[in-house]
Amino acid sequence: MTIRGKATSLDIAHLAGVSQPTVSRALRGSPMVNPDTRERILRIARELNYKVDKNASSLRLRNAGTLALLFFEDPTNDDSLINPFFHAMLGSITRACALHGYDLLVSFQQLSTDWQADYEDSNKADGIILLGYGDYHESRERLQRLVEQGTHFVRWGAALPDQPGVSIGSDNFQGGFDISTHLLEQGCRRIAFIGHASSHYPEFEERYRGHVAAMAARGITADPGLQHDAITTEQSGFDACQTLLARGAPVDGVFAASDLIAIGAMRALREHGLRVPQDVALAGFDDIPLAASVSPPLTTVQQDTKQAGQLLVEKLLALINGEAVDGQTIAVKQVLRESSRRS
Amino acid sequence: MTIRGKATSLDIAHLAGVSQPTVSRALRGSPMVNPDTRERILRIARELNYKVDKNASSLRLRNAGTLALLFFEDPTNDDSLINPFFHAMLGSITRACALHGYDLLVSFQQLSTDWQADYEDSNKADGIILLGYGDYHESRERLQRLVEQGTHFVRWGAALPDQPGVSIGSDNFQGGFDISTHLLEQGCRRIAFIGHASSHYPEFEERYRGHVAAMAARGITADPGLQHDAITTEQSGFDACQTLLARGAPVDGVFAASDLIAIGAMRALREHGLRVPQDVALAGFDDIPLAASVSPPLTTVQQDTKQAGQLLVEKLLALINGEAVDGQTIAVKQVLRESSRRS
């Protein structure tokens, strides 16, 4: 056994006194190998710490056994401001890949970058998982391009009609509806929504629509003046809430489009001398780990990252497999904590 | 041009009226190709959206053009509790890889898992970057194994003597020394240290040693009773601080071994009716994005994640290249914010 230079199937063949193809068969678990021979081969492989050469195998099999995760960043974000929610997604995607015996290639990209890199990934991987934030209108044409390319991909996001490719996302409408219904039940009537609510941010828009519908269900028309744009950062949430409060509009509830926004809003409320939840009930969206730890603990909508990661991987694998695949909406779960408890 | 089925260099050769090796040469930028021929080939390649098959290329070149990032998790952690600091590292490592034209394979692993998977990665990638938390004594033997294997790897962590492999880490001692010196300057005398301080967690231990040294420099002997174990989670920080306060030991400063711990400690202090910084000055370590956003904003020690990622990748590449490589300690920077400002 040579220490330097990895062992090959041919090395094993020599040592086992068989041909190289037989080694390959034994290693791949082919039934047409004599059990004794197989045992011998496997033993030697273990001793040599042999691993199949992925490149050679992929080249021959014509599939890479690799998926690529392309993480889109909003150019307005600096490196470190990634929403913890996406980290949970990264974790669950990684695990789902491992479960299916696939490797995961990870890359980060600016939304504005040319899509050349996508193609590059499509060449190294069997398919792409798209994840990230930013203006949907900007990413839409890139998706279109991928479709034309015949690239296999799935994306995390609102599953809306007329979208290029396969989208998997949470039931944002229902989540928004539930949380606003809850705030209404707590006696809130003037509920602010902090977060973008346009087609540029379809997930936030759906949450907002859920909010408006919940209000309507109680006969209340949502005041458009109580919606204020924000992206998913603590600072943006702080700023938006600040602006809203500075306007002097009376508010007794805040539904933030994400937990990070909610945490920023909480800080703004506190600085304005407003108590949460006594003066203003507060709720977020995502259920990031921090949500349970802030004080008061934050009421929020839990997105099922585990199922999300699994679905993304499994649907992508199905696509690669040539199956017809539809988008899917994942159920969400309300998590009620102190930040909204007034009764 | 066939839509289905990727174009190969042979397709291009046919269309360009040259041999396949000439295409390969042109694409790789070999100087021994007629400029006109090269232009033609490149144009056709672009039209066909051709990309070199990575598997074939790697197989032939005998290098994968891929690095693997192996993220170790403490089994006590649940999926979502990854320190934001590591996410910043992930970002900077990804970027450094891209810069050097390498792909990055990412996998998460329990510290306790068998190291089989490491070998697997070592087969798919040219080298491994190790990152994560957990008991160093546990990971140490795995590192040893990797060394014996001849696997190229670098790890993020305290660069101590007698370690297997190459380690790159922050100057934790200096960071601890600086922050405690600062707390002392703010008038603190009874400074608690929250975080593990044993050889099982060498980075925390170094921070603690820095703290003790800073105290000693002022003629103060650090009270061992003011050190309380904690791992890097908000909850653990909360619990540890809680316990410490419940003991009734008077405390006028807290140096938390990480920002997450500090944020937990802040919550515990608040619940005990202690004001930060008036009653207790507080400092953390890492400078995660949240540190600037909590109230009061958290004094901390910034680790240079950007340089860290670059160094990890560059040193690993050097190792792969057969060069002799040493570990390195990266300078840290104090970030003073309100949580420690008493004067």
Next chain:
DNA sequence: CTGAAAGCGCTTACAG
């Protein structure tokens, strides 16, 4: 400057 040849390590019909 360019082509024919060999080979990276594997997998899988094709014969036996």
Next chain:
DNA sequence: CTGAAAGCGCTTACAG
């Protein structure tokens, strides 16, 4: 059950 043969797509000496 097993071996000899072909070939995945590329790169690089080796000739010209």
